[in-house]
Amino acid sequence: MGYIRALKPAAGVIIAALLFACLPLKAQERIDVALVLAVDVSRSMSYEELRIQRQGYASAISSPEVIRAIGQGAYRRIAITMFEWAGNFHSREILGWTLVESPADAAAIAAQLLEGNSVGARRTSISGAIQHGTSLFDSLPYLADRHVIDISGDGPNNQGLPVTEARDEALKQGITINGLPMMTRGGLGSQFNIDDLDEYYRRCVIGGPGSFVVPVNAWDQFAEAVRRKLVLEIGYDLSVPRVWRAQLLFQKPYDCLIGEKIRQQRMWQYDDFDR
Secondary structure (H helix, E strand, C coil), X not given: CHHHHHHHXXXXXXXXXXXXXXXXXXXXXXXXXXXXXXXXXXXXXXXHXXXXXXXXXXXXXXXXXXXXXXXXXXXXXXXXEEEEECCCCCEEEEEEEEEECCHHHHHHHHHHHHHCCCCCECCCCHHHHHHHHHHHHHHCCCEEEEEEEXXXXXXXXXXXXXXXXXXXXXXXXXXXXXXEEECCCCCCCHXXXXXXXXXXXXXXXXXXXXXCECCECCHHHHHHHHHHHHHHHHCXXXXXXXXXXCCCCXXXXXXXXXXXXXXXXXXXXXXXXXX
């Protein structure tokens, strides 16, 4: 009898737990797309160019075209988070997950972006940016129809995991990766640039349903390129899926380790500079 009486409190705890588990959970708010903006701040960029990036994203996010694209979605709302990256040891949050469903929301984000300044850091790890961007979806407080990482950068991956490995792992989780390769020249890191960075992004970086690349050939095009890219990402038609892989079988294989090889060949010449 003593043994039976000892079981009663435990049984009560179990029953209470089962009843709690049966209670309806608070539903998460649904959104059309969860968008991670990953912005390159490697040392190849000048202070002025870093500022142009901030202003470009602020202008694009608050533009009428982007607001219109958001309003045409099934839920008429998206969520955005933004961080700056360089080497795989550097990721700096600029904007946590933020709901955007009105011009006022977008204007508030733009104002926040313009309040601070970007800080350059060494090396270029696109793979590190993809890995960090992937991890941010774990803290997403909304239910999104699509998960997208948006990578901007002015050079190939030259540090950390090979970029194709990071990309393929993100694709396995249902994430789409789009690219904004900056085909600009000049600056401290120009010796690490490649002429076909847009092709590098297309073959080695992007992937997933509807993935695409929007090249930037000059800094005065930056804000317009970001605006176009955001409209495409927000308004993507799920009825037309397509996947871009790093090595397309009908094309000559592309060397997705070109950035690592350039750095290995040239870093001995630049002991005081680590892009």
